[in-house]
Amino acid sequence: MAALKELYGKTGRVSESNLANFENAMNLREEADYALTFSAESAEPAVRDAKGFAQAARRTLDRRPSGPRRGKGD
Numbered sequence: 001m002a003a004l005k006e007l008y009g010k011t012g013r014v015s016e017s018n019l020a021n022f023e024n025a026m027n028l029r030e031e032a033d034y035a036l037t038f039s040a041e042s043a044e045p046a047v048r049d050a051k052g053f054a055q056a057a058r059r060t061l062d063r064r065p066s067g068p069r070r071g072k073g074d
Helices: 002-009 016-035 040-063
Strands: none
Touching: 002 016, 016 040
16 A cells, blocks of 8 residues: 555646555455445445545556557566
8 A cells, every 4th residue: 555655646647535445445444354344335435435546546657658568577
């Protein structure tokens, strides 16, 4: 999470609210996986927020400069 904030939040490439929503979703997932606490009430906003984060990520990736891209094994 720290890397996302540093690389994309501080530069304004992804909004602070999208990063906060992403972090919240990560925390909800962790609670569901390890503490076995989850509910539809907490999942629904997380899914909605995830859609917004995915859209922002697509826009960010579409704006990045072209050039060699690193793939698996690079």
